[in-house]
Amino acid sequence: MRHDLPAIVLFGAAALTPLVIRDGFLLDGLVLILLWGAVSGAWNVAGGYAGQVSLGHSAFFGLGAYSAALLATRFHRSPWLGLLVGALLATVAGLIIGYLSNRLKGPYFGLATIAFSQVLLIVASRWRGFTSGSEGIPVPFRPGFWTLGFSSKVPWVYLILALAVGIYLVARYLETSRPGYQLAGVREDEDAAEALGIPCRRLKVAAIAASAALTSVCGGLWAQYVGFVDPFYVFSVDLSIRFALNSIIGGIGTAVGPFVGSLLITSLETYLRATFSDFKAGLIGIYLIIYGCLLIVVVRFVPQGLVGWLGERLRAVGRYARA
Amino acid sequence: MGAVPQLVISTVLLGGIYALIAVGLTLIFGIMRVVNFAHGEFLMLGMYLAFWAFALWGLDPYVILVVAVPIFFGIGLLTYALVMRGVVKASHNVQIFTTVGLSTALQNAALVAFTGDFRFVRPWHSGVVIRLGEAAFNLSQVVAFAVAVLFTAALVAFMKWTRAGRIMRATAQDVEAATLMGIDTDRVYRLAWAIGLVCVGIAGVLMSPLYSVYPTAGLQFVLLAYVVVVLGGLGDMIGALLGSLIVAAVEVIGSYLFGSAWKEVIYFVLFIAVLVFRPAGLFGQRGAETLGA
Amino acid sequence: MLELESVTKRFGGLTAVKDVSLRAQAGEILGIIGPNGAGKTTLFNVISGFYAPDGGHVRLDGRDISGLAPHHVCGLGLTRTFQLVKPFGNLSVLDNVMIGALTRLRAVGAAREEARRVIATCRLEAFADSRARSLPIGLRKRLEVARALATRPRLLLLDEVMSGLNATELVEMIGILRRLHADGLGLIVIEHIMAAMMRLAQRIVVLHHGEKIAEGRPDEISRDPRVVDAYLGEEFVLADA
Numbered sequence: 001m002r003h004d005l006p007a008i009v010l011f012g013a014a015a016l017t018p019l020v021i022r023d024g025f026l027l028d029g030l031v032l033i034l035l036w037g038a039v040s041g042a043w044n045v046a047g048g049y050a051g052q053v054s055l056g057h058s059a060f061f062g063l064g065a066y067s068a069a070l071l072a073t074r075f076h077r078s079p080w081l082g083l084l085v086g087a088l089l090a091t092v093a094g095l096i097i098g099y100l101s102n103r104l105k106g107p108y109f110g111l112a113t114i115a116f117s118q119v120l121l122i123v124a125s126r127w128r129g130f131t132s133g134s135e136g137i138p139v140p141f142r143p144g145f146w147t148l149g150f151s152s153k154v155p156w157v158y159l160i161l162a163l164a165v166g167i168y169l170v171a172r173y174l175e176t177s178r179p180g181y182q183l184a185g186v187r188e189d190e191d192a193a194e195a196l197g198i199p200c201r202r203l204k205v206a207a208i209a210a211s212a213a214l215t216s217v218c219g220g221l222w223a224q225y226v227g228f229v230d231p232f233y234v235f236s237v238d239l240s241i242r243f244a245l246n247s248i249i250g251g252i253g254t255a256v257g258p259f260v261g262s263l264l265i266t267s268l269e270t271y272l273r274a275t276f277s278d279f280k281a282g283l284i285g286i287y288l289i290i291y292g293c294l295l296i297v298v299v300r301f302v303p304q305g306l307v308g309w310l311g312e313r314l315r316a317v318g319r320y321a322r323a
Numbered sequence: 324m325g326a327v328p329q330l331v332i333s334t335v336l337l338g339g340i341y342a343l344i345a346v347g348l349t350l351i352f353g354i355m356r357v358v359n360f361a362h363g364e365f366l367m368l369g370m371y372l373a374f375w376a377f378a379l380w381g382l383d384p385y386v387i388l389v390v391a392v393p394i395f396f397g398i399g400l401l402t403y404a405l406v407m408r409g410v411v412k413a414s415h416n417v418q419i420f421t422t423v424g425l426s427t428a429l430q431n432a433a434l435v436a437f438t439g440d441f442r443f444v445r446p447w448h449s450g451v452v453i454r455l456g457e458a459a460f461n462l463s464q465v466v467a468f469a470v471a472v473l474f475t476a477a478l479v480a481f482m483k484w485t486r487a488g489r490i491m492r493a494t495a496q497d498v499e500a501a502t503l504m505g506i507d508t509d510r511v512y513r514l515a516w517a518i519g520l521v522c523v524g525i526a527g528v529l530m531s532p533l534y535s536v537y538p539t540a541g542l543q544f545v546l547l548a549y550v551v552v553v554l555g556g557l558g559d560m561i562g563a564l565l566g567s568l569i570v571a572a573v574e575v576i577g578s579y580l581f582g583s584a585w586k587e588v589i590y591f592v593l594f595i596a597v598l599v600f601r602p603a604g605l606f607g608q609r610g611a612e613t614l615g616a
Numbered sequence: 617m618l619e620l621e622s623v624t625k626r627f628g629g630l631t632a633v634k635d636v637s638l639r640a641q642a643g644e645i646l647g648i649i650g651p652n653g654a655g656k657t658t659l660f661n662v663i664s665g666f667y668a669p670d671g672g673h674v675r676l677d678g679r680d681i682s683g684l685a686p687h688h689v690c691g692l693g694l695t696r697t698f699q700l701v702k703p704f705g706n707l708s709v710l711d712n713v714m715i716g717a718l719t720r721l722r723a724v725g726a727a728r729e730e731a732r733r734v735i736a737t738c739r740l741e742a743f744a745d746s747r748a749r750s751l752p753i754g755l756r757k758r759l760e761v762a763r764a765l766a767t768r769p770r771l772l773l774l775d776e777v778m779s780g781l782n783a784t785e786l787v788e789m790i791g792i793l794r795r796l797h798a799d800g801l802g803l804i805v806i807e808h809i810m811a812a813m814m815r816l817a818q819r820i821v822v823l824h825h826g827e828k829i830a831e832g833r834p835d836e837i838s839r840d841p842r843v844v845d846a847y848l849g850e851e852f853v854l855a856d857a
Contacts, residue, residue, distance in 0.1 A: 053419055055360075100599045106415030107358035110423075111549055112598050115591045118546070122588050178718050178727070185715040188704035195664060195698070197690030197719035197767050237542065241423060248420060285435035292428030296406055299420040300413065 006307070007168055007256045010263070014161050018154045027153035029270040034160040035222055037262035040246035041167040041255075042214035047244060048253035049174045050207035051187035052098075053106065056113030057243050059120050060090040060212040062234040064219025066124060069137040069229045072147075074130075079139075079148045079224050086216040094212030098205035114237055121235035136230040139223050148224040156225055163221065164259065167214055171255035183207060215243075238288075245291055249298055251305030260307050265291070329458040330575050336460060338571035339468035339475075340530060344544060345551035345563040346475050347522025350482075353558025354495045354515035355411050360422040362548060363541025364429035365520050369395070369527020370536040371433060374442045377531075383446050384528050385466065395524030399517025411512055426541075433538040442536040449532035467529035474525060478518070479560050491515060495558060523548075543587060550594040554601075617642040617677055617802060618663070618694070618771055624671035625655075625662050632658040634826040635672070640771065645793075645803045647817030647834075649810060651846055655826040656806045657699055660773050664696040665689040676771075690719065695764045696773035699806075701756045705749035709740055709759055712748050716766030731766055738762040738792055754785040761792065771802040778812045790815055810838065822846065 017030055039061060046052045067086030071077040093116075101112045125134040143149040150156055174180035185193035186200045194200050223229050233239065250261025272287050302309050344366060351359050372391060376382040402425070410421050451462035482488035494501040494511045502508055534540065551570050555562025570590065577589040618640040625633040633655045640646045648656050661667045663674055668683035675681065681689055704712045713734055717727035735744055738758050743751065748759060757777050764772055778789055793816060797803060807813045813820060814834045822830040822837060824846040830837055837843055 053416060055419075055423065100595065104598060107360075107419050108598060110360075110419055111358065111546070112595055115546060115594045118542075119588055119591045119595075122585075122591075126585070176724065178722060178724055181711070181715050181718055181724065181727075184707060184711070185704055188706060189702045191666070192698065192702035192704065192763075193715070194666075194686040195690060195696050196716050196763065197687050197695070198715070199685075199687045238427070241427060244420070244423075248416075252416070285431040288431035289428045289435065292424040292426070292431065295420050295424030295427065299417050299424070300409075303414070303416065 004172070007259070010256065010259055011161060011165055011168070014157070014164075018157050024153055025274070027157055029267065031153060031156050031160050031225065032270065033262050033266045034157070034164045034259075035218060035225070036242070036246060036266050037259035038160065038164040038167050039215055039218040039222075040243050040250075040258035040262055041164070041171060042211055042218060043243040044211075044247045044252060044258050045170065045174065045214065046208045046211035048247055048257075049171070049180070049187065050183055050204055050211075052204060052208055053110055053244065054113040054208070054211075055110040055237065055240050055244065056115070056117035057211070057215055058235050058237070058239040059113070059117035060093065060215040061219035061222070061239065061243075062117070062120055062124065062229075062231070063090045063093060064216030064221075065223035065229045065234045066131060066137070067216070068220035068223045069139045070131070072139060072224075073137055078146045079220065080146060083217050083220040086220045087213040090212040090216035091209045094209035095205055097212075098208035099201075102201050102204060114240070117235050117237065117240060121231055124231040124235060131231070134231060136228060139227045139229065141227065148221075160221065160225075163218065168255050168259070170210070170214065175255060179203065179206075241295075242291075245295055247305070249294060249305060251307030251309075252303075254305065254307045257305050257307040261305065264306070326579065328456055330579060332455070332458045332460055334568065334572045334575045336464045336468045337575060338568040339471040340526060341547065341551055341571055342475050342564050342567035343471040343526040343529070344523050344548045345555070345567050346478060346560055347519035347526070348548045349552045349555065349558055349560060349563040350478070350515055350522070351519035352552060353560075354491055355512050357407075357410060357418050358422065358549075359519070360419070360545070361426035361429060362519075362523055363543075363545030364426050364433075365395070365398070365523045365541070366527040366530070366544050367433060367536070367538065367541040368398070368429070369524035370444075370531045370534070370540060371437060371442075371527075372524070373528040373531035374444050374536050377444050377446065378442075383448075384444060384531050385470075388470065388525060388528050391524055391528050392521055395521045396517050398524070399520035400513065402520070403513045403516045407512075407516055408509065411508075430538050430541070437538065439538055444531040444536065446532055461533070463532040467533065470529055471526065474522065475560075475564065478522065482560065487514065546594060547590055550590055550597060553594070553597050618804070619675040619678075620659075620663070620672065621675070622672035623659070623662055623669045623674060625658055625667055626670045632826050633662065633669075636823070636826070636828050637672075638821050638828065638831065640802060640804055642770065643797070643800050643802050645797055645805065645816055645818050647813045647820040648804065648806045648823060649808070649813055649820060649837075650823035652808065653825075654823040656823055657775055658826075659823070660696055660775055660806065663689075664694065664773060690767055690769070693770035694773065695767045695769035695771075697760045697764050697775055697777060699775040699779075701753075701760045703748035703751070703756055703759055703763075705747070707748060708745050709748055709751070709762075710735065710744045712759055713762050713766045716763040717768075719767045727766075734762050734766045737795070738765070739788065753780045754782065757781060757785075758789065758792070761789075765796070769801070771804065772796070774803060774805045776806055776808060778807060779809070786812065814838070 014030060014034060018027060021027060043054065043057050046054055064086035067089060068079045068082030071082035071085060072079050097113065097116055101109050104112055124131050127133060131137065141149050143151060174183060182193065182198045183203050185196065185198055186203055190200050246261035246265055247258045249264060250259065251257025269287055348359065348362050351357065369391060372394065373384040373387050376387045377384065406421060406425055410418055448462040448466065452459050453462060453465065482492060490506055491511050491514065494506055494508055498508060547570060551566040552563055554569060555566030573589060573593060574586050578586045620636055620638050623633055623636045624631065636659060648659065650656055662669050665684050665686035665688065673680050673682050676692055676694060681692065704715065710731055714727050714731040717730040721727040721730060735741055738761060740755065740758055740762055743755060751759065757780065761774065761777060778786055781789060793803060805813070805816060817834055820832065820834055820837045821828055822843050829842050829846060830840045
């Protein structure tokens with residue numbers, strides 16, 4: 001339970017915030033922090049826990065976003081159904097990618113996933129008949145719970161918080177369960193794990209598929225929240241890197257890491273956007289430059305991320321105190 | 324069969340340029356065993372170099388070519404010292420995210436500095452069309468091809484016949500033995516990196532009259548370069564040349580049959596297919612184990 | 617229990633293992649020795665499923681397991697260790713062994729208990745919470761054995777588990793292995809140095825250039841002229857323990 005303390009504090013604070021803060025802009029920032037944290041947490045299932053660093057997770061995010069948007073606009077179904085359809089599609093896509101790239105190590109897996117996400121981008125942006133091509137799809141706002149049409153940000157905060165907590169719990173499950181431990185073995189040394197009776201390929205593929213499904217749910221909810229699906233954004237490599245960035249900064253392979261990372265990164269971004277909205281286009285580039293540099297520095301010097309680093313410091317203090 | 328001569332010439336011309344991009348990449352990969360996710364960004368920088376020289380001072384890209392060599396060599400040394408040193412021995416994650424971070428930083432530096440507007444370099448020769456029987460091609464394409472071939476040949480000769488080249492190849496084959504022989508592997512990596520960037524920077528300059536210039540121009544070419552490099556066998560230069568021709572052929576013929584809109588899909592699919600089914604490349608064995616074959 | 621019939625493995629032009637046949641009975645300690653490059657580890661790789669044989673068959677309890685995936689082979693009761701040890705570096709010793717135990721036990725709690733038992737058997741209790749990466753080579757080798765043991769094998773394949781150990785560690789390891797054998801576990805042990813093998817094995821197979829050149833009791837092997845020939849120039853290797 002002590003292990004979950006940081007998460008309890010984080011999620012608890014998030015839950016209490018709407019009671020105290022009414023400002024729409026700040027609540028929007030909170031929703032985004034939780035959402036990007038959730039999707040980074042979903043990425044982390046494959047990237048951190050299974051050791052399969054994907055640079056093409058936007059593929060699954062986009063699948064979820066498009067499923068939700070298309071089901072709502074073309075088929076006039078509830079976006080909740082869209083979430084389910086998206087999750088199914090993403091699971092299949094994840095199984096295929098996982099199976100095909102099973103033998104690819106490290107950067108090669110990353111390359112394959114980039115290629116996959118770009119194929120989807122091209123298809124989505126060219127298929128005028130079905131996906132409205134490069135124009136994207138505006139997601140209609142229809143008030144009501146089943147249409148995910150909320151006029152206030154508050155329900156969104158709690159909905160996305162529930163998603164975030166769910167993904168956090170999935171990560172915790174991976175830290176304490178049999179498949180989770182076996183996955184850790186696969187991540188550490190696949191040959192050794194295989195020799196010990198662990199079905200490595202099956203576990204890796206399952207992790208990728210699960211990660212894909214969760215990512216797509218995030219994408220579907222995001223589409224409803226933001227109201228517009230643009231293929232060039234939703235399938236971009238930049239977005240994929242974003243998912244990884246939060247986890248690496250916060251602590252790859254920890255359950256709360258992605259959320260801590262998102263807190264930092266998304267807050268920074270929201271703040272910069274608000275303060276310097278005049279220079280918008282230029283500034284967007286600047287903070288991305290910062291992220292690029294952060295990535296280089298953190299992955300080399302603080303590979304365990306902020307959460308890992310803090311954890312070590314606290315343990316060291318604890319040892320000192322006890323001595 | 325009127326289209327065949329045109330297709331063949333287009334393939335050869337395109338293949339030459341791809342070869343220059345790929346040869347730099349295969350050098351970096353072959354010697355350092357690191358996937359450079361930022362390779363396309365240096366291509367993009369080469370294109371911008373040509374654009375600004377042309378826009379500000381009216382300098383023809385082919386003049387810039389001469390200056391580009393030391394410029395990109397310097398950029399190579401700088402980025403190696405700041406970012407790449409030590410990456411070779413680091414974990415997979417460090418290798419991936421160091422060049423990914425570099426890619427993000429460079430792309431957005433270009434975006435901030437140059438804005439996202441599409442730019443065009445149109446020197447006098449980009450409009451000159453040469454006809455050979457039923458085939459037509461652009462003077463810029465021919466020059467790009469010629470320079471690319473010359474440069475690649477020079478590089479292959481360098482690797483094969485000079486002492487520095489032999490040292491680099493030795494390091495690529497067996498790092499431990501090289502170290503034991505007194506070779507400073509850090510310098511070898513730095514040289515490989517810098518030469519690799521020179522190749523791709525020059526490719527960018529050569530390609531500027533032929534393609535639009537914008538901050539994310541590098542992405543499609545880097546994936547394409549990886550298709551070539553994986554097809555040809557990682558670290559295998561001759562393989563990279565042959566791989567370039569194959570990829571160029573697929574692109575040219577694919578465009579002809581399906582239209583250019585879908586040609587990108589073709590080479591992404593080709594890429595995934597090669598990675599999955601022939602990670603050792605069509606000709607080579609080396610590097611396959613690193614891929615996980 | 618384990619039967620190899622004319623097993624052959626080629627890598628391009630090189631035949632690493634050529635027409636090797638042998639039998640390992642349940643509960644016996646079989647030794648495999650040979651000079652470096654004799655094909656011993658390749659043989660292990662073929663038996664355990666990391667390579668499929670190019671010729672011949674591998675049978676476990678009569679069932680043909682040639683080319684089965686390694687995790688499947690482990691499930692059938694055969695676990696191997698690696699010559700260059702492969703600990704799960706960032707995990708604790710306890711977690712390392714527990715992951716082995718999870719192959720047979722579904723419950724994490726039960727697996728942890730089992731892991732503690734195995735750790736005690738291998739005299740690693742003092743290091744249970746240490747990170748595997750921080751262990752010196754001698755302890756890493758013991759961890760390698762413990763982890764494999766946790767999978768409850770009927771046949772354990774140990775690849776040069778004694779090389780790199782100092783005299784004390786060697787005595788401890790041999791003691792552990794003898795205890796395991798007394799409990800009914802079958803062992804196939806690859807060793808490069810004959811002296812260690814003499815103390816342990818009941819029967820020895822000698823490989824040279826991928827072929828089996830001799831088989832028999834330790835005292836027979838040490839006198840066999842073909843074996844002496846293969847180790848020519850390495851007389852110290854044949855020195856009695």
